[in-house]
Structure formats: C-alpha cells, structure tokens
Amino acid sequence: MLKISREQMAKMSAGILITFKTQLKEHIRSYFPVQSEHLDDANLLVFIDEAIETANYFAISEQAAIQSFIDHTVLLGRNFHQNPLYAELCLPLYDKDISDNIHRLDTLYDNTWAYLDIVRGKDASYLFLAVSRLKSWLESAKALGYNSLNIHEIINAFNLVFPEKYKAHSEKVHIDFIREAVSRAIEDNFLQPASQLSYVLMAFIAGLNFYHDKLIIGALKKDTQALSVEHEQNARYEMLLNAANNYLSKIITSARALATEQKKD
Numbered sequence: 001m002l003k004i005s006r007e008q009m010a011k012m013s014a015g016i017l018i019t020f021k022t023q024l025k026e027h028i029r030s031y032f033p034v035q036s037e038h039l040d041d042a043n044l045l046v047f048i049d050e051a052i053e054t055a056n057y058f059a060i061s062e063q064a065a066i067q068s069f070i071d072h073t074v075l076l077g078r079n080f081h082q083n084p085l086y087a088e089l090c091l092p093l094y095d096k097d098i099s100d101n102i103h104r105l106d107t108l109y110d111n112t113w114a115y116l117d118i119v120r121g122k123d124a125s126y127l128f129l130a131v132s133r134l135k136s137w138l139e140s141a142k143a144l145g146y147n148s149l150n151i152h153e154i155i156n157a158f159n160l161v162f163p164e165k166y167k168a169h170s171e172k173v174h175i176d177f178i179r180e181a182v183s184r185a186i187e188d189n190f191l192q193p194a195s196q197l198s199y200v201l202m203a204f205i206a207g208l209n210f211y212h213d214k215l216i217i218g219a220l221k222k223d224t225q226a227l228s229v230e231h232e233q234n235a236r237y238e239m240l241l242n243a244a245n246n247y248l249s250k251i252i253t254s255a256r257a258l259a260t261e262q263k264k265d
Contacts, residue, residue, distance in 0.1 A: 044214070
C-alpha cells in the first residue's frame with residue numbers, strides 16, 4: 001500500500017500528488033455532496049491539504065488511511081481531534097497499542113458511526129432538523145439580546161437546538177466544549193456575549209473549528225471577506241449571523257435537493 005509522508009509529499013512528482021488529490025476531491029464530491037456542493041475546487045484542495053497535514057501529525061501516511069481521515073474531517077469538522085465532544089471517539093488516534101494505521105482508522109470509524117447513528121439519525125434527519133432549529137434560534141437570540149454568558153443557559157440552548165447531540169454528552173463535556181469554543185470566539189475577535197453565544201452554537205452544530213474550516217468558509221467568500229476587515233463588534237455580530245444563516249440555508253437547500261433526487265431514483 002502506497003504511503004505518503006510529509007517528506008515524501010515534498011519530493012513526490014507533481015503528477016502523482018495531483019492524481020492523488022484529484023482522487024480525494026472526486027471522492028468528497030461523490031460521497032459528501034451536501035457538504036461540498038458550494039465549495040469551489042481551489043478551496044476544496046486547501047481543505048484536503050490541511051487534512052493531509054493533520055493526518056501526518058498522527059503518522060498516518062497510507063493512502064487509504066488518509067482518505068478515511070479526510071472522511072472523518074468532513075463528518076466531524078476541521079481538527080476534530082481537538083473537540084472535547086469527540087475526545088472519546090478519537091482515543092484510537094492516540095492508542096500506542098494500535099500500530100497499524102488501517103486498524104486505527106477502522107476503530108475510529110466504528111466509534112464515529114456508532115455515535116453519528118445516535119446523534120444524526122437516519123439519513124441525517126436529526127442533523128437537518130437541528131440546522132433548521134439553529135436558524136430560528138439565531139433570529140430569536142438576536143431579538144432577545146444577550147449581555148452576559150451563562151454556561152447553563154448555553155447547555156439549555158444545546159438541548160433546544162440539537163437534543164440528540166445534547167443527550168450524547170455529560171454536563172462536564174458540554175462545559176469543557178463551551179469554554180474551548182468561547183476561547184476560540186475571543187481569538188477570532190468576537191467579544192460581545194451575543195456574538196460569542198452564536199459562535200458557540202455554530203461550533204456545536206458545524207464543528208469547533210468551523211470559523212477556519214474551508215468546507216464552511218470556502219462556501220461563504222463574501223461573508224468571510226467582509227468579516228476579515230471589520231473590527232467593530234456590533235457589525236461583526238451582524239456579519240456572523242448573516243454568514244451563519246447563509247451557510248445553514250445552503251445546507252438545507254442542498255439536503256432537500258439531494259433528497260428529491262434520491263426519491264426520483
């Protein structure tokens with residue numbers, strides 16, 4: 001089985017590397033149409049490059065194992081191994097007793113799908129309901145306004161928006177996740193409680209690193225370009241809401257279109 005380390009990638013002929021990345025790109029387009037539909041090839045290739053780099057961090061270099069790692073990155077979000085919600089799922093990545101990478105990724109796969117079957121439901125129906133609920137929640141949160149953050153209010157919002165995912169984790173895990181997500185919101189210059197709360201809810205649905213995930217920001221070029229140069233906090237909050245709503249609307253539209261096509265087939 002062909003292995004591709006960081007050093008080998010640097011030395012590999014352009015043709016072989018392009019062929020492998022093209023295969024990965026086509027794989028993502030084929031198996032994850034909802035997630036990849038609104039992403040151009042350039043951003044999708046950046047996503048692939050970043051995922052390969054992260055796989056190399058775990059000494060994953062076999063082509064099949066890299067493809068599996070990328071699949072998990074699509075499903076769980078960029079740098080999913082850093083997400084407190086997925087700490088137990090990712091234990092195989094750190095298990096020194098598993099020397100074979102294919103076995104390592106197969107175990108990760110088993111853990112992940114046992115979790116996703118419960119959380120997402122059949123045909124990801126629970127997930128798409130959560131996306132719709134989040135859109136409504138963002139609008140109501142904007143109308144209510146938030147002047148402070150309360151961890152238990154955020155946990156309650158998790159239950160309202162995505163009850164299946166909420167029930168899959170302990171309060172301690174939720175608290176760890178919230179603290180990490182708020183820290184990242186601050187790093188990304190969202191300083192108002194209302195914007196931080198919206199950031200945390202998006203992270204709960206789309207992945208802890210959603211704000212830097214090419215599968216997401218690559219589909220929102222105008223929104224992310226505007227955010228990159230805006231520093232006024234009220235404006236950033238409005239832009240974050242617009243970006244979130246635009247992305248969630250794209251996901252809902254793509255999912256409905258795919259379901260319609262499947263019914264025709």
